[in-house]
Amino acid sequence: MAILQHCCCGCCSLRVGCYWIASTWMTMQIAGIASAAKNIVSTTDGAVPVSDAVNIAIYSVGIIIDILLFIGVMKEKKELLLSWVIFSVCCTLASLGVAIYVTVVWLGVIHASGDASELAALLIGPFLAGAWIIWGFVALITAYGCLVVYSHYQNLRDGVVEGGQPGMVMTVQAPQPGLAPGAAVQSQW
Numbered sequence: 526m527a528i529l530q531h532c533c534c535g536c537c538s539l540r541v542g543c544y545w546i547a548s549t550w551m552t553m554q555i556a557g558i559a560s561a562a563k564n565i566v567s568t569t570d571g572a573v574p575v576s577d578a579v580n581i582a583i584y585s586v587g588i589i590i591d592i593l594l595f596i597g598v599m600k601e602k603k604e605l606l607l608s609w610v611i612f613s614v615c616c617t618l619a620s621l622g623v624a625i626y627v628t629v630v631w632l633g634v635i636h637a638s639g640d641a642s643e644l645a646a647l648l649i650g651p652f653l654a655g656a657w658i659i660w661g662f663v664a665l666i667t668a669y670g671c672l673v674v675y676s677h678y679q680n681l682r683d684g685v686v687e688g689g690q691p692g693m694v695m696t697v698q699a700p701q702p703g704l705a706p707g708a709a710v711q712s713q714w
Contacts, residue, residue: 529676539677543598543606546670550613551591554584583616594674603681610671610678617667624660628653 532542561577561584568574590612597605631649680686 528672528679532673539673539680540598542673543594543677546673547591547594547598547609550670551588554587554591557584558588587612587616598677601681603678606674606678606681610675613667613671617664620660621664624656627656 529539531537532539532545537545558581561580564577565573565581590609593605594609596602597609631653635649
């Protein structure tokens with residue numbers, strides 16, 4: 526049984542929620558590519574910042590994964606939905622690692638400066654707090670998106686159609702030996 530039965534407080538189906546999630550993440554990744562490309566173009570010394578090149582690569586893979594999510598929802602290919610969940614969890618964990626690293630480095634810089642001046646703490650503290658608030662917000666949205674997509678994956682895996690009811694499964698069997706063609710078959714119910 527799926528974790529969620531509906532998306533967005535019951536106002537739309539999981540299928541529609543998956544479309545919304547894919548389009549939202551694709552929009553954010555296109556904005557990320559545009560921002561990184563702007564940073565690369567605006568460099569004056571000709572050296573491409575490594576972080577921007579890595580961001581463009583990750584965002585490009587993300588767009589491909591979002592397209593696969595669209596296709597997976599349209600064609601009911603559950604494996605494609607699962608790939609989006611795995612990619613999103615991996616990216617969220619990687620960004621958590623980067624956020625922890627940056628926090629430790631900045632706190633180390635403040636401490637290593639010797640005076641641990643109030644000015645440095647006043648400048649860096651709000652920056653780090655803001656970065657962690659933004660990271661937390663994105664992590665919550667990602668977690669909810671993963672719940673919606675994984676719930677739709679479970680519905681597809683279990684054969685549940687829109688509305689939460691199991692789909693009808695029909696099987697075709699070979700005729701039983703010794704039964705005349707056209708003879709009535711009794712139900713085994």
